[in-house]
Amino acid sequence: MTTDLNVIGQRARAAARKLARLTCEQKDAALHMIADTLLEQQEAILAANAADLEAARTAGTSKSLLDRMLLSPERLATIAADTRAVAALPDPVGETFDETVRPNDLRVSKRRTPLGVVGVIYEARPNVTVDIAALCLKTSNAVILRGGSDIRQSCAAITDVIGAALERVDLPADAVQSITDPNRELVGALLRLDTYVDMIIPRGGAGLHRFCLENATIPVITGGIGVCHMFADATADVERAIPLIHNAKVQRPSVCNALDTLLVQREIAPALLPKVAAALSPAGVELRADPEALAILSDARGDNDWKIVPAGEQDFGTEFMALILSIRIVDGLDDALDHIALYGDHSDAILTNDPEAVRRFVNEVDSSAVFVNASTRFNDGGQFGLGAEVAISTQKLHARGPMGLRELTTYKWVAEGDWLARS
Amino acid sequence: MTTDLNVIGQRARAAARKLARLTCEQKDAALHMIADTLLEQQEAILAANAADLEAARTAGTSKSLLDRMLLSPERLATIAADTRAVAALPDPVGETFDETVRPNDLRVSKRRTPLGVVGVIYEARPNVTVDIAALCLKTSNAVILRGGSDIRQSCAAITDVIGAALERVDLPADAVQSITDPNRELVGALLRLDTYVDMIIPRGGAGLHRFCLENATIPVITGGIGVCHMFADATADVERAIPLIHNAKVQRPSVCNALDTLLVQREIAPALLPKVAAALSPAGVELRADPEALAILSDARGDNDWKIVPAGEQDFGTEFMALILSIRIVDGLDDALDHIALYGDHSDAILTNDPEAVRRFVNEVDSSAVFVNASTRFNDGGQFGLGAEVAISTQKLHARGPMGLRELTTYKWVAEGDWLARS
Numbered sequence: 102m103t104t105d106l107n108v109i110g111q112r113a114r115a116a117a118r119k120l121a122r123l124t125c126e127q128k129d130a131a132l133h134m135i136a137d138t139l140l141e142q143q144e145a146i147l148a149a150n151a152a153d154l155e156a157a158r159t160a161g162t163s164k165s166l167l168d169r170m171l172l173s174p175e176r177l178a179t180i181a182a183d184t185r186a187v188a189a190l191p192d193p194v195g196e197t198f199d200e201t202v203r204p205n206d207l208r209v210s211k212r213r214t215p216l217g218v219v220g221v222i223y224e225a226r227p228n229v230t231v232d233i234a235a236l237c238l239k240t241s242n243a244v245i246l247r248g249g250s251d252i253r254q255s256c257a258a259i260t261d262v263i264g265a266a267l268e269r270v271d272l273p274a275d276a277v278q279s280i281t282d283p284n285r286e287l288v289g290a291l292l293r294l295d296t297y298v299d300m301i302i303p304r305g306g307a308g309l310h311r312f313c314l315e316n317a318t319i320p321v322i323t324g325g326i327g328v329c330h331m332f333a334d335a336t337a338d339v340e341r342a343i344p345l346i347h348n349a350k351v352q353r354p355s356v357c358n359a360l361d362t363l364l365v366q367r368e369i370a371p372a373l374l375p376k377v378a379a380a381l382s383p384a385g386v387e388l389r390a391d392p393e394a395l396a397i398l399s400d401a402r403g404d405n406d407w408k409i410v411p412a413g414e415q416d417f418g419t420e421f422m423a424l425i426l427s428i429r430i431v432d433g434l435d436d437a438l439d440h441i442a443l444y445g446d447h448s449d450a451i452l453t454n455d456p457e458a459v460r461r462f463v464n465e466v467d468s469s470a471v472f473v474n475a476s477t478r479f480n481d482g483g484q485f486g487l488g489a490e491v492a493i494s495t496q497k498l499h500a501r502g503p504m505g506l507r508e509l510t511t512y513k514w515v516a517e518g519d520w521l522a523r524s
Numbered sequence: 525m526t527t528d529l530n531v532i533g534q535r536a537r538a539a540a541r542k543l544a545r546l547t548c549e550q551k552d553a554a555l556h557m558i559a560d561t562l563l564e565q566q567e568a569i570l571a572a573n574a575a576d577l578e579a580a581r582t583a584g585t586s587k588s589l590l591d592r593m594l595l596s597p598e599r600l601a602t603i604a605a606d607t608r609a610v611a612a613l614p615d616p617v618g619e620t621f622d623e624t625v626r627p628n629d630l631r632v633s634k635r636r637t638p639l640g641v642v643g644v645i646y647e648a649r650p651n652v653t654v655d656i657a658a659l660c661l662k663t664s665n666a667v668i669l670r671g672g673s674d675i676r677q678s679c680a681a682i683t684d685v686i687g688a689a690l691e692r693v694d695l696p697a698d699a700v701q702s703i704t705d706p707n708r709e710l711v712g713a714l715l716r717l718d719t720y721v722d723m724i725i726p727r728g729g730a731g732l733h734r735f736c737l738e739n740a741t742i743p744v745i746t747g748g749i750g751v752c753h754m755f756a757d758a759t760a761d762v763e764r765a766i767p768l769i770h771n772a773k774v775q776r777p778s779v780c781n782a783l784d785t786l787l788v789q790r791e792i793a794p795a796l797l798p799k800v801a802a803a804l805s806p807a808g809v810e811l812r813a814d815p816e817a818l819a820i821l822s823d824a825r826g827d828n829d830w831k832i833v834p835a836g837e838q839d840f841g842t843e844f845m846a847l848i849l850s851i852r853i854v855d856g857l858d859d860a861l862d863h864i865a866l867y868g869d870h871s872d873a874i875l876t877n878d879p880e881a882v883r884r885f886v887n888e889v890d891s892s893a894v895f896v897n898a899s900t901r902f903n904d905g906g907q908f909g910l911g912a913e914v915a916i917s918t919q920k921l922h923a924r925g926p927m928g929l930r931e932l933t934t935y936k937w938v939a940e941g942d943w944l945a946r947s
Contacts, residue, residue, distance in 0.1 A: 118865060122888065136697075197889075199826065201909055207898060209908050214890065216920050295737065299920045318737045320744075320921040341943035348945035442541060463938050464618075465545065467637065475630060475941030484946070485632050485937065486624055497639050497934040498724045498743040498922040511920040514908065515886050518898030520764035520875075522771035523907070 104282040106290050109245060110297025113218045114277035117243040117359045119273055121215055125192040128239055131270045134189035135238075138266035139231065139259075149258035150227060157251050170225050170252055171255035178184045180231050187235040191489045193507040194241050199514075207521055211512040215241035216299045219509065220291055220319065222247045223304040227255040233302075234263055234277040235492055240509040245298065246279045247288060257281040292317035296424050299511075301490050322504070324469070324494035328361045328420050328446025329477045331460070332437040335368040337452040341474075342373065345452065349476040351384040355422050357493060358448045358480040362417055364437045370394060370430050375401035377428075382407045386424045389416040393430040418444040434458050438465050446495050448477035469495050469502035527705040529713050532668060533720025535698035536641045536914040540666040542696050544638055548615040551662055554693045555611035558658065559604035561689035562682075566600050572681035573650060580674050593648050593675055603654050610658040613911045616930040617664050620938075630944055634935040638664035639722045642932065643714055643742065645670045646727040650678040656725075657686055657700045659914055663932040668701045668721065670711060680704040709833045715740035722934075725915050745927070747892070747917035750870025751784045751843050755860040755885070758791040760875040764897075765796065768875065772899045774807040776848050780916060781807045781871045781903040784843055785850045787860045793817065793853050798824035800851075805830045809847045816853040841867040857881055858932040861888050869918050871900035892918050 110191040120128075139146070150172040157167060193213050200210035219242045223229045230246055237244040248256040256279045264274030280287050292301060295318045302322045303313045313321045331349060332343055349360035365373055374397050378388060382405065389412035390398055398409045416427040417440070431437045439463075441449050450472035451462040459473050470480040480502060482490025487505030494500050543551075562569070573595040580590060616636050623633035642665045646652045653669055660667040671679040679702045687697030703710050715724060715736060724744045726736045736744045754772060756765055772783035788796055797820050801811060805828065812835035813821055821832045839850040840863070854860045861884070864872050873895035874885040882896050893903040903925060905913025910928030917923050923931035 118888075118890075121890065203907065203909060207907070209904060214885070217890065314741045320919065338943065342944045345943060352946060360793055426917055459940075463635070465541075466936075467541075467544065467640065468936060470937035470939060473938075473940040475939055475944040476946050478946040479630060479941070479944070480937070484626065484630070485939070486626060496743065501934050502937045511924050513889075513891060514893035514925045515896075516893060516901070516902055516903070516908070517882075517896040520761065520768060521898040521902070521903040522767045523775060523899050 104280060104284065104286065104287055106294055107297075109278050109280065110218070110294050111323060113243040113278060114297050116273040116275040117215065117217045117241070120238070120241040120276055120406075123241060125194075127270070127272075128192065128241065129188040130150070131267060131272050132184050132235055134270050135235065135263055135266040136184040136312050137233070138182050138262050138269070139177055139184070142262045142265070144176060145263060146176070146255065146258045147172060148178065149254040150252075153252050153254045162251065166225055170227065170255070172227055172255060176228065180228050184231060184235045185480045187239050187489055189329060190239065190506060192239060193510050205521060206519060208517045210515050212515050213507070213510045216509060216511050218243045218245065218298045220247070220294070220298045220301045221304065222243045222288060222291070222301065222309065222313065224249040224306075224309070225251050227252045227259060229304060230256050230259045230279065231263070233491070236489055236506065236509060238276060240506050242509055243276045244278070245291065246277070247291060248279065250285075253281040253283060271486060287380055288312075289316050292319060295319045300312060304492065320499070321501065322492055322494050323496045324328040325357045326420060327357060327469075327495050328418055328444045329358060329448045330362045330364055330441050330445050331360055331450045331452060331477065332364040332431070332434075332441070333366065333373055334437075334455060334458050336458070337365045337369060337373070338374055338455040339369065339376060342452045343376050345474070345476050346377055346449075347380050347384070349450070349478055350381060350386055351424070351428050352478055353423050358477050359422070360426065360477055361419065361421050362429065362444070364429050364431050364440055365394065366433055366437075367393070367430050371397055374398055374428070378402070378407045378409070379405065381426065384424065384483070386426055388426055388428055390428045393428060394428040434461060438462070441466055441468070447493075448472065448480040450475060450477050455519050463472060469493065526733065527703060527707065527710055529703070529717055530720075531643070532701050532703065532846060533717050536666040536668055536701060537720050538697040539696040540638065540640045540664070543661070543664040543666060543699055545662060546695075548617075550693070551615065551664065552611040552694075554661060554695050555607050555658055556687040557693050558654070558661075558686055559607040561685050561692070562600055562604050562654065565685045565688070566597060567742045569600065569678065569681045569685060570595060570597070572677040573675075576675050576677045585674065590646055591676070591855070593650065595650055597680060599651065603651050607654060607658045610662050610912055613660060613662065613929060616933050626946060629942060630746060631940045633938050635938050636930070636933045636935050639934050641666045641668065641721045643670070643717070643721045643724045645711060645714070645724065645732065645736065647672040647732070648674050650675045650682060652727060653679050653682045653702065654686070656914070658914055659929065659932060661699060661931050665932055666699045667701070668714065669700070670714060671702065671704075673706045673708075676704040676706060711735075712739050714741060718742045727915065743922070745915055745917050745922065746919050748780045749843060750780060750892075750918050751841055751867045752781060752870050753787060753864050753872045754783055754875060754900065755787040755854070755857075755864070755866050755873070756789065756792060756875040757857060757860075757878060757881050758789045758795055759877040759881070760792060760796070761877060762792065762795050762799060765801050765875045768873075768897070768899050769800055770803050770807070772873070772901055773804060773809055773849050774847070775901055778845050780843070781900050782845070783849065783900055785840055785852065787852050787854050787863055787866070788817065789856055789860075790816070790853050793820055797821055797851070801825070801830045801832070802828065804849065807847065809849055811849055811851055813851040814853060814910055817851040830846065838889045857884060861885070864889055864891070869902040870916075871895065873898060873900050892916065
């Protein structure tokens with residue numbers, strides 16, 4: 102390998118020590134300088150991006166992927182504005198919490214500190230380079246970025262500009278490094294660079310997450326993937342349920358908090374399902390229904406242009422990322438809870454007017470976010486008030502659900518004594 | 525493999541769902557029943573333990589290891605009492621925190637929940653079987669235990685007794701399972717059982733931790749290993765420093781928070797080092813000193829029976845687990861911080877009367893616990909007020925330093941709306 106990851110790791114670690122000593126004001130000034138420099142030096146970035154796009158077009162890359170790769174003056178302006186928005190967020194580093202004085206007068210507290218060095222592996226979105234760099238800088242973490250090989254010229258140019266901005270404010274350019282060498286073995290090597298890297302965040306599909314879990318010796322934050330459920334029980338308000346189901350399925354079907362499976366208690370199915378079909382069909386949603394739901398929908402279809410097909414078992418437990426909804430009739434809450442225990446872990450909602458069902462659903466569903474009479478689409482850092490979102494975690498350690506700035510930190514214990522030895 | 529880990533995993537997962545629904549009172553009653561049953565059925569446990577010891581003795585196992593393996597009526601009584609002590613601790617599961625109401629009236633909070641299924645791999649201490657089972661039960665986690673092969677009959681007997689106790693209070697015996705099949709490949713397989721297991725805690729030496737990191741696809745809590753430092757700056761109070769250094773090195777040299785390296789600012793070395801040698805030598809401590817420290821100690825030795833040897837670079841960055849202390853003279857705080865940044869991550873202390881040195885040391889040392897004028901031996905769940913300790917983590921994700929009951933939990937987001945769709 103021509104790229105020496107140990108050198109990159111050592112530089113990142115050295116930069117992290119310097120970042121840990123910065124004040125919030127210094128970090129915010131650096132973020133504004135990055136925004137300024139991105140706009141000032143946009144020609145170099147746009148030229149590199151044009152070269153990436155040209156190569157991708159020649160290679161026959163799909164239109165939707167080309168659009169994801171594309172940078173423009175407008176998009177760069179948005180990226181710069183997002184960077185300034187990160188500067189405006191409160192800095193979690195240095196917060197003291199859980200302070201106590203022990204019986205021997207030892208004063209014990211926890212202090213929030215940077216993680217150190219974060220590794221981020223992502224795909225064809227060059228904006229992620231700036232987005233992650235800003236969030237890591239705000240939390241005094243150095244970052245090693247590995248963008249998809251199809252955007253490597255864009256990533257290199259953006260990283261150069263960020264480095265130049267950091268140096269303008271006397272911060273180490275090594276705080277943000279990109280691995281742009283196309284050698285794919287470097288990804289595996291990065292995952293094992295545990296001497297220098299404290300956390301890996303994969304931003305991509307299930308394959309990337311699995312690859313990271315299989316190969317990393319560094320803790321990996323997995324997430325952004327999951328089957329989302331809504332359960333409408335017999336007491337649900339049919340008229341008010343429809344907009345929620347519509348929103349959760351239709352608003353943005355390609356994202357991780359979009360609805361995949363609707364569970365309907367038997368008693369309410371004849372009233373609810375035809376309205377679901379009537380509301381979702383104009384948006385082009387295909388309904389994959391279990392036999393009972395299929396019978397109800399077929400009876401109600403009449404001349405309507407509803408796409409209804411029988412569901413196979415594989416339609417449950419599938420994250421569709423598309424305008425497809427699987428539907429199952431359940432006996433009641435226990436049946437729904439069993440189904441969700443089997444297939445859920447991301448975002449699951451109950452639609453009900455029964456307080457006891459709310460209590461049990463909230464207690465017993467073991468997912469990153471549980472919703473009561475609200476759309477699963479709210480599982481989002483912005484909606485939950487985090488200000489920024491690094492990832493949505495579906496694992497249980499460290500952070501679960503939307504991860505904001507605080508989730509890019511750890512803590513250390515601080516214990517102050519008056520020349521105390523342990524007795 | 526005759527042991528089917530998938531079956532064990534499925535049973536653990538099913539038990540975890542039941543545990544998640546228990547009240548604190550039910551869990552505490554189960555813990556008292558485990559204590560009662562351990563005492564009631566101690567003959568079976570002691571017989572199994574005698575068989576393990578007999579086999580180990582035949583295999584030529586060392587005396588100290590045999591003592592670690594040994595159970596006795598007295599030790600079982602202590603184990604039972606410890607189990608009742610866990611029952612007396614507050615239950616973190618179900619706590620609600622970070623509650624906010626969003627501008628759209630979505631009520632968002634976090635609720636503390638069990639992790640689910642915890643895997644614990646440990647060595648020749650049969651008491652760990654009960655200890656971990658109690659802490660996991662208290663936090664509604666199912667647990668899969670893998671004790672060292674030399675105590676497998678003891679583990680099997682203890683697990684049987686715990687299972688019997690759980691069934692007496694109508695809880696699933698599968699909440700606590702032990703893998704007692706001696707096939708070593710099962711450890712590797714457990715580390716990859718990510719469909720069912722949420723967290724792995726290795727309780728053992730550096731080799732076991734490394735093996736887990738290399739092979740696990742499940743998040744691993746690493747820790748319990750590290751080089752601990754004390755830095756005495758020029759303002760340190762020599763008379764008051766000696767008892768702290770003595771305590772940190774001598775009280776229990778075989779544990780992870782025992783002192784390994786003493787860093788001394790040049791100005792105070794002639795006053796401090798001879799007193800360190802005089803205090804530590806009667807306890808049998810060998811001092812491995814850098815050239816400057818060696819010269820001071822040699823000059824001061826006179827007729828004293830001090831063990832002083834030159835330190836090699838390998839004596840820094842070594843966790844001794846023995847009555848050995850490495851000593852280095854440093855120029856001052858920056859030099860000490862550089863040394864600790866290179867070798868430390870566990871427990872590091874400053875001995876000083878300079879408030880600015882305190883501020884910088886606390887801010888800049890990036891270790892699980894930082895001490896000011898106090899012994900590193902305080903890095904302990906009991907001393908920090910956690911009530912119980914599962915492990916001491918030196919990694920940065922999830923938990924750092926002593927881990928108590930709360931660190932055996934995760935959280936889920938709960939969002940309650942009034943039939944809210946995202947706008």
